[in-house]
Amino acid sequence: MTEDQPRALSPAGVKRRTILKGLASGGAALAVPAPASARANDAPAPKSDPAIAGTIEQSALDSPPPPPLTTNHVGSDFMIDVIKSLGIDYVAANPGSSFRGLHESLVNHGGNVKPELLTCLHEETSVAMAVGYARATGKPIGVFVHSTVGLQHASMSIYHAFADRAPVLIFCGNTLDAANRRPYVEWVHAAQDNAAMVRDTLKWDDQPVSLTHFAESAVRGYRLATSAPKGPVMITVDSNLQEEPLERAPALPKLAPRTAPVADRAALDALAAQLLAADFPVVLADRYAESETAMAALVEFAELLGAPVVDMLGARFNFPTNHPLNQSESHRQMVAQADFVLALEPVDLWGALNVMSDQLVRTTRSLAPPGQKIAAIGVGDMLVHANYQEFQRYVGVDTWLAGEAEATLPALTASVRRGMTHAHRRKAAERAARLAEVHAATLARTRNAARLGWDASPITTGRLCSELWDVIKEEDWVLCGATNAISNWPQRLWPIDKPYRLVRGGGAAAIGTGIGIAVGLALGHRAHKRIVVNIQTDGDLLYAPGALWTAAHHGIPILNVMHNNRAYHQETMHIQRMANRLERGIDRADIGTVIANPDVDFASLARGFGIWAEGPIDQPADLAGSLRRALAVVKSGKPALVDVITQVR
Amino acid sequence: MTHSKLTLRSLKLAPVLIAAGLLAPAGHAQEAAPASPPPPASAPERIAIGATLYQRIGCAACHGGVGQGGSAGPALIVNPLPFDAFDQQVRDPINAMPAYTHKVLPDAELRAIYAFLGTLKP
Numbered sequence: 001m002t003e004d005q006p007r008a009l010s011p012a013g014v015k016r017r018t019i020l021k022g023l024a025s026g027g028a029a030l031a032v033p034a035p036a037s038a039r040a041n042d043a044p045a046p047k048s049d050p051a052i053a054g055t056i057e058q059s060a061l062d063s064p065p066p067p068p069l070t071t072n073h074v075g076s077d078f079m080i081d082v083i084k085s086l087g088i089d090y091v092a093a094n095p096g097s098s099f100r101g102l103h104e105s106l107v108n109h110g111g112n113v114k115p116e117l118l119t120c121l122h123e124e125t126s127v128a129m130a131v132g133y134a135r136a137t138g139k140p141i142g143v144f145v146h147s148t149v150g151l152q153h154a155s156m157s158i159y160h161a162f163a164d165r166a167p168v169l170i171f172c173g174n175t176l177d178a179a180n181r182r183p184y185v186e187w188v189h190a191a192q193d194n195a196a197m198v199r200d201t202l203k204w205d206d207q208p209v210s211l212t213h214f215a216e217s218a219v220r221g222y223r224l225a226t227s228a229p230k231g232p233v234m235i236t237v238d239s240n241l242q243e244e245p246l247e248r249a250p251a252l253p254k255l256a257p258r259t260a261p262v263a264d265r266a267a268l269d270a271l272a273a274q275l276l277a278a279d280f281p282v283v284l285a286d287r288y289a290e291s292e293t294a295m296a297a298l299v300e301f302a303e304l305l306g307a308p309v310v311d312m313l314g315a316r317f318n319f320p321t322n323h324p325l326n327q328s329e330s331h332r333q334m335v336a337q338a339d340f341v342l343a344l345e346p347v348d349l350w351g352a353l354n355v356m357s358d359q360l361v362r363t364t365r366s367l368a369p370p371g372q373k374i375a376a377i378g379v380g381d382m383l384v385h386a387n388y389q390e391f392q393r394y395v396g397v398d399t400w401l402a403g404e405a406e407a408t409l410p411a412l413t414a415s416v417r418r419g420m421t422h423a424h425r426r427k428a429a430e431r432a433a434r435l436a437e438v439h440a441a442t443l444a445r446t447r448n449a450a451r452l453g454w455d456a457s458p459i460t461t462g463r464l465c466s467e468l469w470d471v472i473k474e475e476d477w478v479l480c481g482a483t484n485a486i487s488n489w490p491q492r493l494w495p496i497d498k499p500y501r502l503v504r505g506g507g508a509a510a511i512g513t514g515i516g517i518a519v520g521l522a523l524g525h526r527a528h529k530r531i532v533v534n535i536q537t538d539g540d541l542l543y544a545p546g547a548l549w550t551a552a553h554h555g556i557p558i559l560n561v562m563h564n565n566r567a568y569h570q571e572t573m574h575i576q577r578m579a580n581r582l583e584r585g586i587d588r589a590d591i592g593t594v595i596a597n598p599d600v601d602f603a604s605l606a607r608g609f610g611i612w613a614e615g616p617i618d619q620p621a622d623l624a625g626s627l628r629r630a631l632a633v634v635k636s637g638k639p640a641l642v643d644v645i646t647q648v649r
Numbered sequence: 650m651t652h653s654k655l656t657l658r659s660l661k662l663a664p665v666l667i668a669a670g671l672l673a674p675a676g677h678a679q680e681a682a683p684a685s686p687p688p689p690a691s692a693p694e695r696i697a698i699g700a701t702l703y704q705r706i707g708c709a710a711c712h713g714g715v716g717q718g719g720s721a722g723p724a725l726i727v728n729p730l731p732f733d734a735f736d737q738q739v740r741d742p743i744n745a746m747p748a749y750t751h752k753v754l755p756d757a758e759l760r761a762i763y764a765f766l767g768t769l770k771p
Contacts, residue, residue, distance in 0.1 A: 359748075452717035487719040647715075
């Protein structure tokens, strides 16, 4: 079958057919008698009686029959076939009438299998789950979003997906034909251009006007979403197109795999020569590791050069924390010593190379020594929009190699290896030995620091992470959530040596998406029976606690450990800063920033969503036992939550 | 000891501060010279006031409830600074720490916080 030929529907449990009986094409369809299964009062038409010819009854017989009330297939059946052809595992959705056709087709025509519908209680969670799933598997899932109001709910998570370069495939309902909208609600839930409100945060969008158009745009959108630089894509799906009877299913477009963009070979050779000539080359890795092979490739590269790696940890986990060349804790010292910096998929390169003081008069200071050279490999600036400023401050690097860093690094490693002399190897080994000492000393200091306030109540975040480590260290675990809000203890303390183990925020740095991302991540790891631990802040959970219900409803095992400091603590510190600056009211920074009086009982909240929970736990001695009981629940395949009352950071 | 102005925070703490001898009773600030200075705070009183202030004016927000430190501020219970250096850092920070001027944090209160920190053990 070629792409231009019509094709049969291929539903699970639904007959394949190329031409659906009982329906004629186009507008004539309404004049065709309804199928036998149509309306219950569809009695046979009365026989014509010559004696009453010309009467009212006869006129009625001459008028068109009432339109059919049922049909066998509609446009959205075909749309689900298209989505199935993309190998999408799940569709996350909060129900909305503008995509009711798609919804029904998914659960009946599609059999609710691959994709399976995930019931979400907020569109912010729907998109966030897609981000989390993509981080776990590298694959996008679909999201159905209701026109206008649903999309508005989803908008922040879409921005997060964009800022995190996460592949997400969004299908947003709409009713384009004004003459065919039901009164009131369908008007307020319709838009001339739905995507307009989120277009600045999408990689691409389209609003198809035919099924063929839909198929091509969905496949194009999938390819764009999953190609570097990745990002969210939205297809607006007209409700009439969904619900119109389907006569003939168009062909499914092919989805051709695409190779990753690799930087120019000659430029790589030149870069390798610069790296070998440097006295102290430093690698800054940011949005680098997209696949499970990326970390091993970076280890090989760093060991070859004896170069320190600073894992920016803004968006990806790139380098084992227990590797002696991991110098993330000594980021500023490394940059200050570097005569050559290689940035891999930099996100905030300016922030990595400079310091800005948040005082009344903001001052900046460069960390770089005079003469420092900077090279970057990445695709970040290939997806830049004008409005939202997530692209960060401009840095005039000396060399920018356009290409996906992960796909490019093996070639750079080979080039460096070819150029290495005995002297280069000796210099690399000496550097590595010095850096190993720095790494060991830093780790020793960090371990001591984590024990400060060991018996304090509320529980210190250092103690929390130490107790948590003891509970999960023998498991195949994954850590996600707000590790930055607990002083980054896990990545500073734990030996994290597999690329999937650590998922941090990045993205839009907003609260409200954390719990949804965590549940989506746990869903992605469920097949591997990994223990996904989510460090969950109180403020984030209160935005969209319904994600807990989704975890319970779909049997998604996840261990939620609350970092419950009863505050939007970051904001407390900001208000404190303003108050100090103005020399007034320095003891009122808590007004409007704390979540206390009454204290939120997160264990009760979780239990209300059908989740096993314990807490609040504010005594350190009670923590380990609770975490072990929660782990047992998670290992049984269910979600759990432990509410820990913690120090603020 | 200077008390050129009473801040709102100081007013809230006034009863304890007066009791501890860290603050003159209301009205004394306007007088040319008190008849007799308030008695000095005892060490336990000074520490208790310091503990209250430490939580109340934002020290704990960055340095932790027991001075253990964190990503937003260093630990204060390891290698503590001498008072002069502590005072200089609080008044004119060399990093991103917000400045606590004499206007909002009189010397006596800063000394009380310092006294409290001295009681914390690593």
